[in-house]
Amino acid sequence: MVIKSWLFSVVLFETFIYVYGWGPAGHSTIVRLAQSQLSDTAPEWILSLTPWHWHGNLSALASWADDILYPNTNPTGYDNWQWSRPLHYINIPDWSCNYNHERDCVGDICVSGAIKNYTKRLETELDDIQQREALYFLIHFVGDIHQPLHTGFASDRGGNDVKGHYMNGTYLTNLHSLWDSGLLTTRLHRDFHSNASLYYDHIYKLMINLPSEDNDNNIEQWIDDNIKIVCEHIYFDENNITMNATANFTLGEVYYNRSISIIEQRLARGGRRLGVLLNQLAKTRPQKSSDQKNKLSSSTIALIVILVVEGILAIAVGIIFFIRYKKRSWEPNSFALSSTKE
Incomplete structure (x- = not known):
């Protein structure tokens, strides 16, 4: 019985790493950036779908789609949400360096398919419970799709099996975990005194200075951007040697310095694109008689x-x-x- 419990813990831990994207700090930053751009009826719409005690703060729900999957954050209901695990990522063949929807997202069971599905659901006249669920999934998956290793190689599970040491640490980490939170944690600790609000201000300035692009609505382009980073940057160590699951890596200052700006650009773009999407949905969603403006x-x-x-x-x-x-x-x-x- 003890052995079974230990094995379950190991499997759960590995899956936990695979599904989580950016970590709470990254996801919260992206949603907060998106909310800073809301206009017209969008803030009122978001407020109507947010629990009253959060006072419209949608970023508090940025990690809901992760939290529902695990017994430590959803002890009584996590089993009911396991179907959503494959919706957090895309697996592509190793070094194919291109995205093929029919090959890589069969039946729309991937993060790209999930974004399209929940966008469509928010454009459909559903009850409030289904609308809330769709919104909470959508804001999270737009964050996930901007973490490059959520469109990673199938054989190493998006970098989870590529392990090694970071910043002279004594414990093993993995490539996926570094890009989820490890590199961000270093940045927050060194330059922002671990203050998430100060870091948000920094990323906000990056976002508002981004050049305007036509691909803010093009999910396939978002994926292509990720794959380019994966194939040209992430898997190369500080000596430009390809990392893989057969040997442990050793990464430090050089890898951090050349990677952190990429991560921050992805956070800024994710926030801007989510904001664009939410503003569009606020205009195109069905205007039900139960809307605030049509009821007392x-x-x-x-x-x-x-x-x-x-x-x-x-x-x-x-x-x-x-x-x-x-x-x-x-x-x-x-x-x-x-x-x-x-």
């Missing part, structure tokens, strides 16, 4: 209820006073009649 707000309803109750109380009080008045008005006459008879 909760405060208005509460006011109406109060006024109705006050009106009923006023009528009741009026009736009571009327009865008492009539009763008093009859009492003298009754006395007079009885006196005459005597």
